[in-house]
Amino acid sequence: MPQTRRGLASWLLGGGVTASIAAFLYPVLRFMAPPLIAEATVNEVSAGKVQEFKVNAAKIVKFGSTPALLVRLGDNEWRSFSGVCTHLNCTVQYQESSRQIWCACHNGFYDLNGKVVSGPPPRPLEEFTVRVRGDEVVLSRRG
């Protein structure tokens, strides 16, 4: 603790200035942090009408805020996966010629069960359940 009046004054002044700076900086730092926007978790989406999809072709559909890949393999055979590559978040695509799912960013390949065939992806793609209700194709999260 300061021993003199001048020391006390300096201590109070320095403390006051430090406290002021802290009081100004705190709201500024909090302001700069983007707020967490709670988004409702989507568990099921409609991908479209059956007749919109060709056999051995795929389409990217919106599943909540992320893309999902829907592949039609046959008249009644469908597959759907998260469209987000497990490597570095690029969006994957279906390769009709090789019948594999390909990530163009780093040449990652997945098979039609979502498993990694080659390339850098560390995990398989999350698979969604596909149901056809009437003429509507519905994707839903598993579990």
Next chain:
Amino acid sequence: MASLKGKPPLIGWLEERLAFDAIQSFVAHKRVPKHSATMWYYFGGITLFLFGIQVATGILLLLYYRPSAAEAYESVQFIVTRVEFGWLIRSIHSWSGNLMILAAFIHMFSVVFLRSYRRPREITWLSGVGLLGLALGFGFSGYLLPWNTISYFATKVGTDMAAAVPLIGPTLARFLRGGDDVGGATLTRFFGFHVAVLPALTTGLLLVHLFLVQSFGISSPPRVEEQNRASGGPAPEMPFFPNFFLRELMAWYAALAVLGMLAAIFPWELGEKADPFAPAPAGIRPEWYFLAPFYTLKLIPSHVWMFEGELLGLLGFGLLAAWWVTLPFWANDRSGGERTRLLTGTAVVLIAYLATFSALGYWK
């Protein structure tokens, strides 16, 4: 390097590399006149301080603001409702802008009453008036950015006034609006003016203003100069550092306290989102510093003799502004004597006009 002795090594290292010696010797020689009106000298610094707050809070708001008609209102709404302390930052930005213009007006009138515009400070005066004009430009352009009803219609009125200027009016209005009417293009344009064009101009002019203030020093009023001559002794003054600097710092703290109180107790309203196809609601008015001309235009009849009322009003404002800006050039007669009555009379009438018409514009 005598100054390095007895100091912590880091301070010494920095002093040597940042040429602290030159700054120290400059600051050590700077003096501020000391007399009964010294307090008015603080308002220039307060204006500068509030400008600094505008820059800092403006940069923060840029992190979230989106300058388009579809998103501007929603982004400001997001800032004030969802971002932590967003309401405070926006409120400080709005209040600080208003206080800055108030401080600039006080600074300007104190310069007139203390006769600080006199030779060789004419260009300092002109640069100061220019900075006030830019501050008003900041206010006008920033008012539209939240894209709410009041700001939308106030901008319609403001840009329509520009259209009434003879010869260049329609071109000027189109330039300001970015089209024939106020819309998304105007918002984008005003955003560009507000965050790029005006700051660039202000920085340049501010440097000129501050350089001139440093070059010529702070002026003493004529009566103080006469007293000093009569007494024969040295003119009372104080060192800029630390005496004046610490006092100025206290003034900044006081300004900050007023600003914090206003921003916290009276958070700036956001209002309703602008709807270009809705009728203008009652109570449309500009910011307080434009209220006097706004109310004057309300009072002028549509036609006076063979002239349009609006045109006549603008002509009057133009002449008044020219008279005021050229003040250092007519304030003294040819023999160098001061036209005291004309000068003080002009300033007092102008203050009375601004105060009365602003109040009437606000309340009526």
